[in-house]
Amino acid sequence: MFSDELITRLKRAQTVVALTGAGVSAESGVPTFRGENGLWKNFRPEELANFNAFIKNPKLVWEWYQWRKELVNKVKPNPGHYALVELEAMFDDFCMITQNVDDLHRKAGAKKIYELHGNIMRNRCVDCNEYTNEDDVQFAESDALPRCHCGGLLRPDVVWFGEQLPQRTLMQAFDAANRAEVFFSIGTSAVVQPAASLPIEARRAGAYVVEINFEPTVISHYVDESIIGKSGEILPKLVARLRQDRSSSEE
């Protein structure tokens, strides 16, 4: 399943980076945008996850986020998330760059995570930009919308279609891609920019780039190695293989 080249590179590597997308959380029961069950009340995510939609109908967009938050609160990290935490412990310089907003990497115990698209559990005010946590937000049963103490509307702190990514986080992600000796692109369709450029950038800078996905993607022909399968099955196997190699080389 894993090439000798990959295993050799990982044995030597100090800097390993993993870019993750919605596919990594699919086995936890969080639907991907492009998969089945990605729809809510027949809306496409693009129709709701944008600022214009929010201003036009904040209640509808909030209902969708409340539905997604409840879903995410009910689910648990899967073996793929936990295997990434084990990988984090194996390398001097390991980080995760995620497009997920579901907080599952952190729940699994990951420490160094760059969240490119924000976090669904955090909110911010459209007027004063101040952050609040979900717990602070009182959703009245009535039609009232969640508001900041300044009176401004609160919105989920996620990056919507057409919005800029958090620039500092993006810079840190590109820095990591540039330093990576091995770069994983896991469970992402690699079509949402600028995240999709990260594996390309990493490879250009000399990393060995490995894709793990349920099906081939637009970058499959470009990467050094493409492993087809579920991340929740493949990642624990990779960890087991590395552990086995490490223990046999210690003997």
Ligand code: NAD
């Ligand atoms: P995507 O929905 O475009 O693609 C998901 C990818 O995961 C697909 O290529 C699919 O083949 C693959 N996949 C599905 N199940 C898998 C599995 N078990 N193992 C390995 N691969 C699997 O997701 P994306 O590329 O991450 O981008 C969509 C955007 O939607 C992101 O910006 C993200 O912010 C947002 N989103 C986030 C979540 C979340 O936080 N969990 C969920 C849906 C969408």
Ligand code: ZN
């Ligand atoms: Zn405010």
